Amino acid sequence: xxxxxxxxxxxxxxxxxxxxxxxxxxxxxxxxxxxxxxxxxxxxxxxxxxxxxxxxxxxxxxxxxxxxxxxxxxxxxxxxxxxxxxxxxxxxxxxxxxxxxxxxxxxxxxxxxxxxxxxxxxxxxxxxxxxxxx
Amino acid sequence: xxxxxxxxxxxxxxxxxxxxxxxxxxxxxxxxxxxxxxxxxxxxxxxxxxxxxxxxxxxxxxxxxxxxxxxxxxxxxxxxxxxxxxxxxxxxxxxxxxxxxxxxxxxxxxxxxxxxxxxxxxxxxxxxxxxxxx
DNA sequence: AGGTAATTAGAGTAAAATTGTCTTAAATTT
DNA sequence: AAATTTAAGACAATTTTACTCTAATTACCT
Ligand code: SF4
Ligand code: SF4
Numbered sequence: 001x002x003x004x005x006x007x008x009x010x011x012x013x014x015x016x017x018x019x020x021x022x023x024x025x026x027x028x029x030x031x032x033x034x035x036x037x038x039x040x041x042x043x044x045x046x047x048x049x050x051x052x053x054x055x056x057x058x059x060x061x062x063x064x065x066x067x068x069x070x071x072x073x074x075x076x077x078x079x080x081x082x083x084x085x086x087x088x089x090x091x092x093x094x095x096x097x098x099x100x101x102x103x104x105x106x107x108x109x110x111x112x113x114x115x116x117x118x119x120x121x122x123x124x125x126x127x128x129x130x131x132x133x134x
Numbered sequence: 135x136x137x138x139x140x141x142x143x144x145x146x147x148x149x150x151x152x153x154x155x156x157x158x159x160x161x162x163x164x165x166x167x168x169x170x171x172x173x174x175x176x177x178x179x180x181x182x183x184x185x186x187x188x189x190x191x192x193x194x195x196x197x198x199x200x201x202x203x204x205x206x207x208x209x210x211x212x213x214x215x216x217x218x219x220x221x222x223x224x225x226x227x228x229x230x231x232x233x234x235x236x237x238x239x240x241x242x243x244x245x246x247x248x249x250x251x252x253x254x255x256x257x258x259x260x261x262x263x264x265x266x267x268x
Numbered sequence: 269a270g271g272t273a274a275t276t277a278g279a280g281t282a283a284a285a286t287t288g289t290c291t292t293a294a295a296t297t298t
Numbered sequence: 299a300a301a302t303t304t305a306a307g308a309c310a311a312t313t314t315t316a317c318t319c320t321a322a323t324t325a326c327c328t
Contacts, residue, residue, distance in 0.1 A: 001314095002136050002253070003223040005287065008242070012233060015241045025303065034233040039288050045305065058296025059302040089137040099146060099168040107149045108142070111268040118256060119136070126249070134245040135285095139316065159274065173317050179276065192325025193273040 002086055002119075003078070009035050010043050010081045015132050017053070018069055023062030043081055050080035074131060075123035086123060088116045136220055136253075137212070143169050144177050144215045149266050151187070152203055157196030177215055184214035208265060209257035220257060222250045 012033050017024050026044055030037040044063055048055040052072055053063045065072075079085045089112055091103055103109035146167050151158050160178055164171040178197055182189040186206055187197045199206075213219045223246055225237055237243035 001221060001223060003246075003249075004285095005228070008223060009233075011242045011245075012240075023303095027303085036288055038290070041304075042288090042306095048304085055304060056296080057294075057302085057304045058298090060297065061295090061303045063304090087135060089135060089142060094139070099143075106146075107266060108145045111145075111265045112137075114268050115260070122252060122256075131245045132241060134248050135315095138314095157274095161274085170317055172319070175275075176277095176317090182275090189275060190325080191273085191275045191323080193327065195274045195325070197275090 004082065006039075006043050006081045007078050009033075009040055010047060010077055011131060013040065013044065013063075014047075014052075014065070014069075014072075014077070014128060017063055018065050018128075018132070023056050023060065023064050025062040028062070046080050046083070047077070050076065052076060052080055069128040069132065072128040073124050074126040074128075075120065077128070078123065086119065088112060088119055138216065140173075140177050140215045141212050143167075143174055144181060144211055145265060147174065147178065147197075148181075148186075148199070148203075148206075148211070148262060151197055152199050152262075152266070157190050157194065157198050159196040162196070180214050180217070181211070184210065186210060186214055203262040203266065206262040207258050208260040208262075209254065211262070212257065220253065222246060222253050 012035070013029050016029060016032060026041040027037060029035065029044070030040050033040075044053060044055070047053040048063065051066055054066045055061070055063055075085065091098065091106075091109065091112070095102075098106075100106040100109075146169070147163050150163060150166060160175040161171055163169065163178070164174050167174075178187060178189070181187040182197065185200055188200045189195070189197055209219065225232065225240075225243065225246070229236075232240075234240040234243075
């Protein structure tokens with residue numbers, strides 16, 4: 001699963017937010033889209049930290065898009081929400097159980113690198129504009 | 135993570151198997167590649183069920199490639215090993231918690247379908263030959 | 269035919285990631 | 299100051315991944 005529930009919620013939220021002139025609060029979004037409030041709040045926080053959303057605290061606060069939708073890519077959204085870029089396969093987390101003791105003499109490692117590049121390119125090529133107008 | 139540990143083990147095994155004239159047993163593979171034996175056995179079983187490997191029981195048995203490496207795609211391997219095709223995001227398993235009560239009036243569903251098609255095309259375009267010669 | 273080497277099948281366990289909750293603090297508006 | 303709303307972090311539940319074990323079956327080989 002390249003896209004998780006968190007990313008799904010992020011995309012649905014971003015679509016809702018972009019249609020509003022005013023900031024949208026986490027609770028309002030949660031009600032409108034039927035997404036668990038606390039979970040959604042975390043997701044929105046992450047989007048704000050990565051400069052995709054602007055967050056405004058206090059009464060009448062909420063979230064607003066920080067960039068134009070053509071300038072936000074799926075790559076950025078997934079990276080923000082998931083806390084790390086979307087990975088095809090992460091060798092680095094298997095250093096202690098790697099059958100080949102590192103990618104140096106691994107027969108499939110070159111492929112994995114290449115494949116990752118293709119996925120990255122695909123994710124970079126898809127802007128929020130593309131996503132929400134399909 | 136589009137590729138799991140099971141698929142990694144499958145690819146490493148397929149590379150090992152294709153280099154041998156004789157059938158390779160699960161235990162031999164497990165020793166050679168340092169992969170947990172029982173786990174690997176399951177993976178090989180799945181590859182055999184999906185007609186990627188031929189399995190030969192009894193003494194001097196083991197696994198042999200069933201097709202030429204150019205005729206096995208990454209799509210098939212992942213589907214065989216994982217038990218289902220690689221999915222970008224599976225709406226169908228969220229029927230009871232879908233914020234939009236089904237893809238009919240979902241703003242991102244069209245994109246998801248489109249994105250899935252691109253991933254499928256990519257997975258279909260990569261043969262074992264491509265993978266192991268990179 | 270009998271013994272052994274291997275796969276097959278399926279239940280079951282352990283570890284890790286995802287998904288979701290709660291509570292408290294901080295900031296902003298009115 | 300009071301009300302509203304985000305921020306942060308610890309925590310719990312659920313699901314998926316990773317892996318194990320045992321028993322059964324099949325085929326080779328002498
Ligand atoms: S074996 Fe190859 S793919 Fe698997 S972890 Fe080691 S390097 Fe990465
Ligand atoms: S909301 Fe859209 S994407 Fe999320 S589950 Fe329902 S249909 Fe699929």
